[in-house]
Amino acid sequence: MVVSIAREGEIAVITVDNPPVNALGHALRQGLWDAAETLDADPGIRAVVLICAGRTFIAGADVTEFGKPPVPPHLPDLVARIETAAKPWVAAIHGSALGGGFEVALGCRFRVAVADASVGLPEVTLGIVPGAGGTVRTPRLVGAEQAVAMVTTGKPVKAPKALSLGLIDTVIEGDLRAGAVAFAREAIEAPLPAPLCDRPASAPPEGFWAAQDTTVAKAARGAAAPLRALACVKRAVTGDFADALAFERETFLDLRGSDQAAALRHVFFAERAAPRPKSLKGVVPRPVATAAVIGGGTMGAGIAAALRNAGLPVVMVERDDDALERGLANLGGIFDGAVKRGRLTPEGRADRMAGVTATTDYGGLADVDLVIEAVFEEISVKRAVFAQLGAVCRPDAVLATNTSYLDPRDIAVGLLNPDRFIGLHFFSPAHVMKLLEIVPTPDTAPEVLANGFALAKRLGKMPVQAGICDGFIGNRILKHYRAAAEDLVRAGVPIAEIDAAMRGFGMAMGPFQAQDLGGLDIAYLQREGARARGEDVPPTLGDILVRAGRKGQKSGGGWYDYTPGNRTPQPSDAVAELLAGEIHPGPEMDRDAVARRLVAEMAEEAAAILAEGVATQPSDIDLVKIHGYGFPRWRGGPMFHAMQRGAEGLTQDLGRSPSDALMAVLGQD
Ligand code: 3H9
Numbered sequence: 001m002v003v004s005i006a007r008e009g010e011i012a013v014i015t016v017d018n019p020p021v022n023a024l025g026h027a028l029r030q031g032l033w034d035a036a037e038t039l040d041a042d043p044g045i046r047a048v049v050l051i052c053a054g055r056t057f058i059a060g061a062d063v064t065e066f067g068k069p070p071v072p073p074h075l076p077d078l079v080a081r082i083e084t085a086a087k088p089w090v091a092a093i094h095g096s097a098l099g100g101g102f103e104v105a106l107g108c109r110f111r112v113a114v115a116d117a118s119v120g121l122p123e124v125t126l127g128i129v130p131g132a133g134g135t136v137r138t139p140r141l142v143g144a145e146q147a148v149a150m151v152t153t154g155k156p157v158k159a160p161k162a163l164s165l166g167l168i169d170t171v172i173e174g175d176l177r178a179g180a181v182a183f184a185r186e187a188i189e190a191p192l193p194a195p196l197c198d199r200p201a202s203a204p205p206e207g208f209w210a211a212q213d214t215t216v217a218k219a220a221r222g223a224a225a226p227l228r229a230l231a232c233v234k235r236a237v238t239g240d241f242a243d244a245l246a247f248e249r250e251t252f253l254d255l256r257g258s259d260q261a262a263a264l265r266h267v268f269f270a271e272r273a274a275p276r277p278k279s280l281k282g283v284v285p286r287p288v289a290t291a292a293v294i295g296g297g298t299m300g301a302g303i304a305a306a307l308r309n310a311g312l313p314v315v316m317v318e319r320d321d322d323a324l325e326r327g328l329a330n331l332g333g334i335f336d337g338a339v340k341r342g343r344l345t346p347e348g349r350a351d352r353m354a355g356v357t358a359t360t361d362y363g364g365l366a367d368v369d370l371v372i373e374a375v376f377e378e379i380s381v382k383r384a385v386f387a388q389l390g391a392v393c394r395p396d397a398v399l400a401t402n403t404s405y406l407d408p409r410d411i412a413v414g415l416l417n418p419d420r421f422i423g424l425h426f427f428s429p430a431h432v433m434k435l436l437e438i439v440p441t442p443d444t445a446p447e448v449l450a451n452g453f454a455l456a457k458r459l460g461k462m463p464v465q466a467g468i469c470d471g472f473i474g475n476r477i478l479k480h481y482r483a484a485a486e487d488l489v490r491a492g493v494p495i496a497e498i499d500a501a502m503r504g505f506g507m508a509m510g511p512f513q514a515q516d517l518g519g520l521d522i523a524y525l526q527r528e529g530a531r532a533r534g535e536d537v538p539p540t541l542g543d544i545l546v547r548a549g550r551k552g553q554k555s556g557g558g559w560y561d562y563t564p565g566n567r568t569p570q571p572s573d574a575v576a577e578l579l580a581g582e583i584h585p586g587p588e589m590d591r592d593a594v595a596r597r598l599v600a601e602m603a604e605e606a607a608a609i610l611a612e613g614v615a616t617q618p619s620d621i622d623l624v625k626i627h628g629y630g631f632p633r634w635r636g637g638p639m640f641h642a643m644q645r646g647a648e649g650l651t652q653d654l655g656r657s658p659s660d661a662l663m664a665v666l667g668q669d
Contacts, residue, residue: 003031005038010046011184012039012087013177021059022052024078024100026071032104033073033081040086047184048089050108051177056095057117058104063126063265066256075100075132076249079107083195088187092180093117093168096156103132106141106196110187111168112180113159119167120156123252124225126268127261127634131252135232136244137196142166144204144237151229152216201237209234222506223634224260259644263636267626270619270637275453275463277616285450286398288369292317294385296327299402300374302430305334308352309431310458315357315364324358331356334431362388365397370451372424374402382411390416398451400424404475405526407468409441419445422452425472427628435628436461437472462627467614473606474624476614477638479523480605484598485511486541492585493594495559496571501594506632511598512559513569514630516552520545520559544578593653596645600653603642607661618643618665639665 006013014035018028032050039045052058061075073081082089082104091097091105093113102119105111113119121134129135130151138147142165150157162168172179212230220226228251236244255261292315293304300316307314308331316331318324335352338344344352357364365371371393373385382401389399395417401408401424408423415421423439436459438452449465456463466472471479485498499510509517524546530537545551545558552558553567560569589597606621615621622637635641642650647666650658658666 001031002027003035005035007045008181009185010044010188011049011181012042012045012047013049013051013181014039015051015053016058017053019054021056022054022101023059023062023064024075024104025062025065028058029073029075029078033078036081036085045087046188047087048085049092049177049180049184050089050104051092051180052094054095057091057093057097058101059096060099060101060122061131063268066261066265075103076245079103079132080197082107083109083197088184088192090180090184090187092172092176093119093159094176096120098156099123099130099134100132103130103134103137106133106137109192109195110183112170112172112176112183113162113168114176115159115171115173117159118156119159119162120154121151122154122156124152124223124229125154125264127223127225127258127264128255129225129229129232129248129251131249131256133245133248135229135248136236136241138167139201139233139236140196140199140241143202144233145208147233147236148212148216148230151233152212152226153219197241203237221508222504222632224258225255228255260634263634263640263644266619266636266640267622267633270623271462273617274465274620274623275457277453277465280446280450280453283446283450285447285454286369286396288312288398288451288455290315290368291370291372292365292368293372293374294389295374295376296324296330297374297376298330299426299428299430301327301330301334302428302432303372303374303402303426304331304356305352305431306426306459306461308355310460312458313355313357315359315368317359317362317365320360324360328353328356328358334429362392365389365392366394368393368397370398370400370455372400372402374426377403377405379406379410382406383413386411386415386421390414396420398422398448400452402426405471408439409468412441412443418443420448422448423466423468423472424452424455425466425474427474433628434460434462435474435624436463437466437474437624437628438463439466439468439472441468462623464620464624465616466624467612469609469612469614473609473615473621474628476609477602477605477621477625478629481598481602482511482515482523482542483540484601488589488594488597489541489579490582490584491589492583493589494571495575496569497591498594498598499569501591502598504591505595505599506635508630515542516558516560516562516569519552519554521551541579541582544582545575548574548578550575550578596649596653597655599638599641600645600650600658602638603650603665604654604659604662606638607642607659607665610665611661642666 002018004015016022039048088109090110091108094117097105097119121130123130135151146165159171163171216226216230232248235247291307291312293300294317296316296318304314316327318327335349339349375381399421401411412418412421422444425437427433427435436456440449453463495512499513502510520542527537550558561572609615618639621639625631625637626633
C-alpha cells in the first residue's frame with residue numbers, strides 16, 4: 001500500500017510509503033487523489049495530516065517517468081485537489097520536500113517540519129521548471145524575491161530558515177506525527193488562512209526583474225531552465241493564478257523533452273551510480289575515526305580542511321617547524337575565508353583548528369586510522385614518506401597518496417601490507433572541488449577501496465574509480481584536450497577564439513586561460529622529466545612559452561599578456577611572435593566547430609581510457625569532467641555529448657572518422 005489512512009479522532013493521518021524517496025509515481029498520485037475523495041466524504045474528519053514513511057517526505061516527481069507519456073491524475077490536478085479539499089491538509093515534513101513534493105506541500109493549507117528537514121524546488125538542476133504550481137504558489141506564500149531565489153538556483157532551504165521566511169508554519173520538536181496531529185487540532189479551532197490559489201502575489205520592488213534577468217543569466221552559463229523559471233515567477237506575479245499555472249505547465253512540458261533536461265537527468269543518475277560500484281556490494285570499509293595529512297601545502301591544507309569540515313580529527317605532519325607553521329597558516333586561511341563568506345562562525349573556526357594536531361614527528365601517527373600523503377610530486381620524496389608511515393602506522397591503517405601523475409605502484413614499492421595502500425586524488429582547492437578519483441593498485445584490499453568511497457561520502461565528494469595510467473582519468477583527458485587545442489592554434493585559430501569558443505560551449509574557462517591561471521610550468525616540468533627518462537614526448541607550444549619565461553599569470557604572462565593587478569587576458573604580440581614559425585593556417589573554423597572539435601577529442605581520449613579499463617563506465621568520465629574540470633553540467637559530459645552527436649556528427653566534429661574505441665562506446669547505450 002503506497003498510501004494508507006489512519007484516524008486519530010477528528011484528524012486523519014495519511015501515510016505515504018513509496019521507497020526509496022516517496023517519489024510521485026502514478027500509484028502515489030492516484031492513492032493521494034483517492035484519499036482526498038475518501039476523507040472529503042468522511043463527516044467525522046475535520047483535518048488531514050500528510051506524512052511519509054522512510055527517509056524523507058515526498059522528494060518530487062518520479063524522474064524515471066519523465067520519458068514516458070503522463071498518466072492521470074496529473075500532478076498539477078492533484079495539488080489543486082488537495083488545495084480545494086473540504087478539510088485542511090497539513091504537510092508533516094521530514095527529510096526533504098522537494099520539487100513536486102514541495103508543490104504537494106504548497107497545496108496543503110499548512111506545512112510543519114522537523115528541524116533538520118528542508119524544502120525546495122530543485123527542478124532547474126534537472127533542466128526543467130516546477131510543473132505543478134511551484135512557481136505560482138511560492139510567490140503567493142513568501143513573495144517574488146524568495147520564490148525567484150528558490151526556483152532559479154534550486155537550492156533547498158533548511159527548516160529554521162524556511163520558518164523565518166514563512167515557507168513553513170512551525171518547526172516540530174520531538175515526534176513529527178504527534179506534533180503534526182496536535183498542530184492540526186489547534187489549527188481547526190481558529191479561522192483558516194486562505195489557500196494559496198486565493199492569495200494575491202505582491203509586486204517586487206522597482207528594477208527587480210531587470211536585475212534578476214542579468215544575475216540569473218550570468219549564473220546559468222548557458223543553462224536554459226533558470227531563466228525560464230524566472231519568467232514563470234514573473235508571470236505568476238503579473239498574471240492571474242490560472243494563467244500563470246498554464247504558462248508554467250507549458251514551460252515545464254517544453255523543457256522536459258529538451259536536450260538539456262536529458263543531459264541533466266543523465267548526470268542525476270550517473271551521480272547516484274558512481275558512489276556505489278557493483279564490485280563493492282557488501283564490502284565493509286575499515287573504521288575511520290581519525291585522519292592524518294602529510295604535507296601542509298595548498299593541497300594538504302585543503303584536504304585537512306575537508307576532513308575537519310566533516311568532523312574528523314586531523315594530525316598534520318610536516319618536515320620541520322617552519323613548514324608546519326606555514327601549513328597551519330594555510331589551513332587557518334581556508335577557515336578565515338569561510339568565516340568571511342559567512343559559511344563558518346568564529347567559534348566554528350576555533351573548533352576546526354582545535355581538532356588539528358600539528359607535529360613533525362611521525363610517531364604521532366601510531367593510532368591514526370587513515371593517512372593521506374600530499375607532499376611534493378617527486379617519487380623519492382613520496383617513497384620516503386611511505387617508508388616512515390609503514391614503520392609507524394598500525395598495519396591495518398589506510399595509507400593513501402594524493403599523487404596526480406605518479407604511478408601509485410611505484411610509490412608503494414617496499415611498503416609492508418600493501419593491501420592498505422590506495423590513491424586518493426583530490427582536486428585543488430581540495431576543500432571545495434567535488435571530484436575525488438579513487439585509484440586502487442592491484443594490491444589494494446576491497447575494504448580499503450570501500451574506504452575511498454566511504455570517505456568521499458563523508459566529505460561530500462563525488463567519487464569516481466580510476467585505473468592506473470598517466471594522469472588517471474581527468475588529467476589524461478585534460479592533456480589530450482590541451483594538445484588538441486594547440487593543434488588548432490597551429491592551424492591558425494587565434495588563442496582567444498579557442499577560449500571564447502569553450503566558454504561559449506559552457507566551460508568555466510577556456511584551455512589557455514586555465515593554463516595561465518594554474519601555471520604552465522608544472523606540466524612543462526613533467527614533460528621534461530619524461531623526456532629525460534627517454535620517453536617520447538612531442539614538443540608542445542607550451543614548451544616554447546615556458547622556455548621564454550612565460551609561465552602564466554604568476555610570471556606576468558603566458559598564453560596572454562596581463563597588466564599588473566588585472567587578471568583579464570590580453571592577446572599577446574610576444575606570443576604571436578614566439579609561435580609564428582609553428583602556425584600553418586588551415587580552413588577557417590567558427591566557434592561552434594572549435595568547441596565541437598575539442599569536446600569530440602575529449603571523447604576520443606575518454607574512449608581509449610574506457611577501452612583500457614581505466615574507467616569503468618562512460619558516465620564516470622562525464623562526472624570527472626563536470627566535477628573536476630568545469631564541464632557544463634547541462635551538456636551531460638563529453639561522453640553523453642558524444643552519444644548525442646552520434647557517429648555522423650562526430651565525424652564532422654573531428655574532421656575524420658571516430659576511432660574504433662569511440663565507435664564501441666557509441667554502440668553501447
Ligand atoms: C519534479 O518534482 C517536477 C515537478 O515540479 C513537476 C512534475 C509535474 N525520482 O539521492 P539518493 C532515487 S522533478 C525517481 O541516493 P539520498 C535515486 O535514483 C524532481 N527516483 O538518496 C536512488 O535510486 P537507486 C524534483 C529518485 O537519501 C534513490 O532514490 N526532485 C528520485 O542521498 C536514492 O536517492 C528532485 O530533484 C526521483 N525524484 O537523498 C529530488 N529522487 O537507489 C531528487 C531520488 O536505485 N532527489 N531517486 O540508485 C534527491 O535530491 C535525493 O534523492 C534526496 C535523498 C535528497 C531526496
